[in-house]
Amino acid sequence: MTNDSDDLRRAAAAVERGDLVIYPTETVYGLGGDALDPDAVERVFELKGRDRGKPLSLGVASVDAALRYTRPSEFAVAFARAFLPGPVTVVVERDDAVPDALTAGSDRVGIRVPDHAVARTLLREAGPLTATSANVSGTGSVTHLDDLDDRIREEVAIVIDDGETPGTESTVVDPERGAIHRRGAMAGAIEAWLEDPPV
Numbered sequence: 239m240t241n242d243s244d245d246l247r248r249a250a251a252a253v254e255r256g257d258l259v260i261y262p263t264e265t266v267y268g269l270g271g272d273a274l275d276p277d278a279v280e281r282v283f284e285l286k287g288r289d290r291g292k293p294l295s296l297g298v299a300s301v302d303a304a305l306r307y308t309r310p311s312e313f314a315v316a317f318a319r320a321f322l323p324g325p326v327t328v329v330v331e332r333d334d335a336v337p338d339a340l341t342a343g344s345d346r347v348g349i350r351v352p353d354h355a356v357a358r359t360l361l362r363e364a365g366p367l368t369a370t371s372a373n374v375s376g377t378g379s380v381t382h383l384d385d386l387d388d389r390i391r392e393e394v395a396i397v398i399d400d401g402e403t404p405g406t407e408s409t410v411v412d413p414e415r416g417a418i419h420r421r422g423a424m425a426g427a428i429e430a431w432l433e434d435p436p437v
């Protein structure tokens with residue numbers, strides 16, 4: 239277990255060098271690289287063995303931070319402020335700063351603001367990170383570091399240990415299109431909000 243500021247500083251420095259890190263969230267452990275660096279993003283795909291056609295999400299420390307890299311509608315911003323930080327990935331239009339490698343060439347990107355103090359501190363220090371589970375594609379998400387694949391562990395610069403995570407995956411939603419792409423945490427509350435938006 240850690241809230242060790244040294245680990246967070248080392249992780250932020252590793253990201254700046256282009257290295258990858260493992261970090262905890264309120265859902266599962268994440269595999270993080272500089273989300274604005276196509277080379278770092280490519281390393282994440284390679285390490286996970288992930289299909290390049292499946293986009294990664296953009297992890298940021300706050301909704302306001304997300305607005306620096308995206309162009310959401312007012313409706314999408316209202317939705318994001320209602321559910322973030324939290325186990326929800328909000329799909330919005332991306333800005334030119336977000337590389338094609340992250341979004342698989344799509345003009346939209348999933349925004350993730352973890353409801354986890356360690357993760358958000360790292361995101362404030364390191365800037366936007368790839369937000370994807372720290373597992374080999376096709377295998378189970380990592381909720382306890384004992385389950386981390388050895389190959390992934392060996393290839394990252396640092397692993398931030400914060401004990402076991404809850405394990406429920408985030409719900410992926412495009413509020414502008416009223417579409418839930420993946421049901422996960424808080425799906426019922428999200429559906430209710432979209433059916434009767436308080437904006």
